Amino acid sequence: MSTYPNTAATDVVTAADPACAEPLPVLGRDVTVPLVTGGEVTYAALDYAASAPALQRVWDDVAAYAPYYGSVHRGAGYLSQLSTDLFEQSRATVAGFLDCRPSDQVVFTRSTTDSLNLLAAVLPADCQVFVFETEHHASLLPWGNAQVTYLNAPRTPAQAVETLERALAGRDPYGPALVCVTGASNVTGELWPVKELAAAAHAHGARIVLDAAQLAPHHPVSVQELDVDWVAFSGHKLYAPFGSGVLAGRADWLQRAEPYLAGGGASRKVARRADGGVDVEWHTTAARHEAGSPNVIGVYSIASACKALTEAGFEDLVARERHLIAKVRSGLAEVPAVRILSLFGDDAPRVGVISFVVDGWNSSHFAAALSAEYGIGVRDGLFCAHPLVRTLLGSEPQAQGECGAPEAAPGERSLNAIRVSFGAGTPDEHVDRFVGAVKELVADGAKWQYRTEEGRCVPAV
Numbered sequence: 002m003s004t005y006p007n008t009a010a011t012d013v014v015t016a017a018d019p020a021c022a023e024p025l026p027v028l029g030r031d032v033t034v035p036l037v038t039g040g041e042v043t044y045a046a047l048d049y050a051a052s053a054p055a056l057q058r059v060w061d062d063v064a065a066y067a068p069y070y071g072s073v074h075r076g077a078g079y080l081s082q083l084s085t086d087l088f089e090q091s092r093a094t095v096a097g098f099l100d101c102r103p104s105d106q107v108v109f110t111r112s113t114t115d116s117l118n119l120l121a122a123v124l125p126a127d128c129q130v131f132v133f134e135t136e137h138h139a140s141l142l143p144w145g146n147a148q149v150t151y152l153n154a155p156r157t158p159a160q161a162v163e164t165l166e167r168a169l170a171g172r173d174p175y176g177p178a179l180v181c182v183t184g185a186s187n188v189t190g191e192l193w194p195v196k197e198l199a200a201a202a203h204a205h206g207a208r209i210v211l212d213a214a215q216l217a218p219h220h221p222v223s224v225q226e227l228d229v230d231w232v233a234f235s236g237h238k239l240y241a242p243f244g245s246g247v248l249a250g251r252a253d254w255l256q257r258a259e260p261y262l263a264g265g266g267a268s269r270k271v272a273r274r275a276d277g278g279v280d281v282e283w284h285t286t287a288a289r290h291e292a293g294s295p296n297v298i299g300v301y302s303i304a305s306a307c308k309a310l311t312e313a314g315f316e317d318l319v320a321r322e323r324h325l326i327a328k329v330r331s332g333l334a335e336v337p338a339v340r341i342l343s344l345f346g347d348d349a350p351r352v353g354v355i356s357f358v359v360d361g362w363n364s365s366h367f368a369a370a371l372s373a374e375y376g377i378g379v380r381d382g383l384f385c386a387h388p389l390v391r392t393l394l395g396s397e398p399q400a401q402g403e404c405g406a407p408e409a410a411p412g413e414r415s416l417n418a419i420r421v422s423f424g425a426g427t428p429d430e431h432v433d434r435f436v437g438a439v440k441e442l443v444a445d446g447a448k449w450q451y452r453t454e455e456g457r458c459v460p461a462v
Contacts, residue, residue: 026057027426042376045431050422056240062305091304098307100223113214114139116233116248123258128177134388158194169205178207184216190354219352241306245299267292332436342393353423369458370447375438380420
């Protein structure tokens with residue numbers, strides 16, 4: 002796999018291409034929602050970057066397993082043994098999906114945020130952490146107990162590598178260090194030069210963790226090919242929304258640290274001492290950081306999604322998504338009032354995540370109108386990446402990204418943005434309706450009145 006997996010923005014796949022013929026079946030594809038203007042319409046779910054709908058395959062697999070649900074690892078009964086086998090097979094499936102090294106551990110967590118907080122908790126003493134200001138808060142914020150260097154937003158992939166190399170060159174060469182980087186931005190969708198950043202980190206004696214929350218649902222992620230030390234992602238963005246996540250990678254820091262949570266499952270042996278205290282021997286396997294009864298259904302759903310995406314063929318999924326990206330970007334380019342947000346420019350390879358602002362509109366008002374008048378679900382705000390969005394908007398660090406007035410004055414800059422995101426389950430009709438709705442709202446304005454309620458724009462009733 003190359004650094005940028007076959008996603009050149011200039012490659013346009015036509016709808017006639019067999020790879021673009023059909024989206025993968027997902028739950029909710031036939032759900033209808035009411036419009037404030039009257040009637041109902043099939044809901045266009047275009048907020049995949051927040052949570053993707055469950056693949057029908059995942060739902061079917063979970064439903065088939067549910068009657069056999071049992072507690073794992075500590076039960077002698079048939080259902081417990083079956084569930085334990087399924088749980089550990091799911092671990093092997095995820096390891097294969099990520100192309101992990103034989104010595105790597107796959108730890109199941111609640112989410113990407115939980116995974117990165119787990120890694121932060123096991124950092125060696127005096128570890129230095131390097132993270133770009135462009136990261137999602139899940140990657141930006143967990144490192145409070147370490148010496149953190151926040152790197153300025155780069156404007157090209159090459160500049161990202163150069164910025165990291167300069168920062169690493171000035172660090173303590175003998176102490177441990179960690180670089181944290183996203184694979185694909187949750188704001189711009191742009192792919193980052195992960196392999197080059199990993200090479201730079203390793204050249205300076207640092208390790209690297211890849212936040213693949215937005216990358217793994219769209220492209221194959223190979224731990225070995227990218228040469229990253231850890232990778233983290235969430236099931237709910239991978240078409241498996243049942244509250245589980247993954248941290249996979251090198252075992253040594255995980256094995257040396259105290260358990261992330263203390264309790265049953267993490268402990269191998271517990272004994273009272275003669276002085277009345279307690280001695281504990283912790284597991285050295287992934288179980289060390291999986292205390293408590295695990296989310297078996299969530300774990301199984303991730304494994305099911307991994308299998309479904311692999312069997313569907315990432316080459317076809319990437320081709321179809323390029324087709325949708327081209328549709329959205331070319332459609333928005335026809336609206337002069339729309340400005341697409343980007344760090345690396347129009348030609349940067351990207352996944353199906355696009356953020357933009359509209360001149361004369363408050364972004365919350367625009368998103369509310371898309372929902373209420375067209376049945377289109379998008380996201381507005383700062384997307385848990387406040388420093389990046391504010392950099393892209395050119396706003397002051399203290400500027401508020403709330404709804405504010407229902408509509409900005411003509412020409413007034415929004416303090417937040419609108420994000421449209423899509424993936425393997427998105428039909429062409431949804432993106433066509435979205436582009437048409439943007440053009441209509443910009444040309445004719447909203448058909449309904451809106452008001453501010455608890456910082457959100459909502460239809461006035």
